[in-house]
Amino acid sequence: MTVKLVVLYTQPDDTTAFDEHYLGVHGPLVEQVPGLVRWESAGFAAAADGGELTYHRMAELYFADQAALQQALGTDEGKATGRDYGQIAPPGSRMFIAAVDD
Amino acid sequence: MTVKLVVLYTQPDDTTAFDEHYLGVHGPLVEQVPGLVRWESAGFAAAADGGELTYHRMAELYFADQAALQQALGTDEGKATGRDYGQIAPPGSRMFIAAVDD
Numbered sequence: 001m002t003v004k005l006v007v008l009y010t011q012p013d014d015t016t017a018f019d020e021h022y023l024g025v026h027g028p029l030v031e032q033v034p035g036l037v038r039w040e041s042a043g044f045a046a047a048a049d050g051g052e053l054t055y056h057r058m059a060e061l062y063f064a065d066q067a068a069l070q071q072a073l074g075t076d077e078g079k080a081t082g083r084d085y086g087q088i089a090p091p092g093s094r095m096f097i098a099a100v101d102d
Numbered sequence: 103m104t105v106k107l108v109v110l111y112t113q114p115d116d117t118t119a120f121d122e123h124y125l126g127v128h129g130p131l132v133e134q135v136p137g138l139v140r141w142e143s144a145g146f147a148a149a150a151d152g153g154e155l156t157y158h159r160m161a162e163l164y165f166a167d168q169a170a171l172q173q174a175l176g177t178d179e180g181k182a183t184g185r186d187y188g189q190i191a192p193p194g195s196r197m198f199i200a201a202v203d204d
Contacts, residue, residue, distance in 0.1 A: 005150060006160065023203075042200035045168075048107060048175075049197040058108065058200060066147075073150075095151040098144035098160060101125075 002037070002100040003069050005061040007085070010092040012056060019043075021088055022057060029081040030061060035072040037062040056090075062100075069097065104139070104202040105171050107163040109187070112194040114158060121145075123190055124159060131183040132163060137174040139164045158192075164202075171199065 012018035022041075030039055041059040063069040072078045085095070114120035124143075132141055143161040165171040174180045187197070 003147070004144065006144075006146075041203045042106065042108075043203070044108075044198050044200045045105070046199045047196070048199050051196060053198070054196065055198065094149070094153060094156065096146050096155070096157065097148045097150050098146045101143045101145070 001065060001102070003063055003066050004098050004100055005059075005063075005069060006096045006098050007059040007061075007089075008055045008094045008096075009057040009059075009088075010055055010090040011053070012088075012090045015056065018056070018088060018090075026081070026084050026088060029077070029084050030059070032077045033061065033072050033081055034075050034077060035063055035068040037064060054092075066097070066099075103167060103204070105165055105168050106200050106202055107161075107165075107171060108198045108200050109161040109163075109191075110157045110196045110198075111159040111161075111190075112157055112192045113155070114190075114192045117158065120158070120190060120192075128183070128186050128190060131179070131186050132161070134179045135163065135174050135183055136177050136179060137165055137170040139166060156194075168199070168201075 039059060039061045041057065043057050044053060044055050047053045063072060141161060141163045143159065145159050146155060146157050149155045165174060
């Protein structure tokens, strides 16, 4: 069963600086994570429910299964990506593991 | 630019009943939405950051562009799907529009 790491970034103080680091530094780190099947990032544009635009960006990293995801997080590349997440993620940002429906 | 409607469902009181309705009733409604390029749903399994498992499920509905998404929401099928969302979404559930990075 395909699983994905779902990352939700709250609004940064400096959106331009965040996006530059995200696209220029963080993205290339993600792409080196072993076992990554594919990944997708997106920028939130609006709250469709009329509520607060809580999140600025999201990312989804897809792996073949739960074991592959766990193994990836433990590699040097996975740890480097995690450290960079810790550097850039604004307070309240979240990271979840989700099982993709077939 | 591909855009997606990102739906985050908080934890329902009755997970089994929610999932039955979600997969048996809501999913088929989503699939009838005009202009939908593809969609993906997933169930959250764990919080990878050690925090609260805020959300139970997520869904992403992909459209060719912002205009196609807005048009879809205004169709009978889009409205029916929105009404069903209103019926099942636990308090605190969210719905956002996001632009997918190329």
